[in-house]
Amino acid sequence: MRRYSLPLLALIALSFQVFATEPGVANQPVLEDYSEGEKWVWKYKGVTSKGEVRADGNDTKEIILENGALAMKTAHAVIPLSRVVQADTSTTPRYKWPLEVGNKWKFEQSWTSEDGTQGMTSQHAEVLSYQEETVEAGTFMAYTIKYDGEISNSQGYRADTQDVHVYAPKLKTFIKLTQTQNDYKYVEELIEYTKK
Structure with a gap:
């Protein structure tokens, strides 16, 4: 069973909000950018420095037609696509x-984990590059965004964190995600992308 210290379902839904309108600049996609049958499959693994595996498996997202409207089907829910592409205010x-190399900002998020623990993530973000990146699913033009900061929760846990997100605008999602918290490292990589 997967255990996350960050609310990755929300993170994954948000990660689909990247779409390029011109080389080197990415804006949020709109509903028309998606098509029924699009499918993304990632493999993931989270391991402590002592070799304890805390997460290991695959994750799939697929665009389906639900009640006449496009929706994103995940392992746990069917989310209306209109919610996935909704602007974050x-x-x-x-x-x-828009995402662009050199952009910097502060990211903060309050969250609740699956067991009810409440927490806060606070990080400084920077878009480091836009270049070809290769993962198991193929080679894509992608942004690399680095987040540095800390995470804390209501049970007294606090850790320095570094997250690296590699996004492919053509696919409207991340193709690789690496999270490091103290002695724990989590990696998720796209292994398959299909479009009808």
Whole structure:
């Protein structure tokens, strides 16, 4: 069973909000950018420095037609696509639009884990590059965004964190995600992308 210290379902939904309108600049996608049958499959693994595996498996997202409207089907829910592409109005967002190399901002998020623990993530973000990146699913033009900061929760836990997100605008999502918290490292990589 997967255990996350960050609310990755929300993170994954937000990660689909990247779409390029011109080379080197990415804006949020709109509903028309998606098509029924699009499918993304990632493999993930989280391991402590002592070799304890805390997460290991695959994750799939697929665009389906639900009650006449496009929706994103995940392992746990069917989310209306209109919610997935909804603009984040936070003053400390996960992504500051448009994405462009050199952009910097502060990301802060309050969250609740699956067991009810409440927490806060606070990080400084920077878009480091836009270049070809290769993962198991192929080679894509992608942004690399680095987040540095800390995470804390209501049970007294606090850790320095570094997250690196590699996004492919053509796919409208991340192709690789690496999270490091103290002695724990989590990596998620796209292994398959299909479009009808």
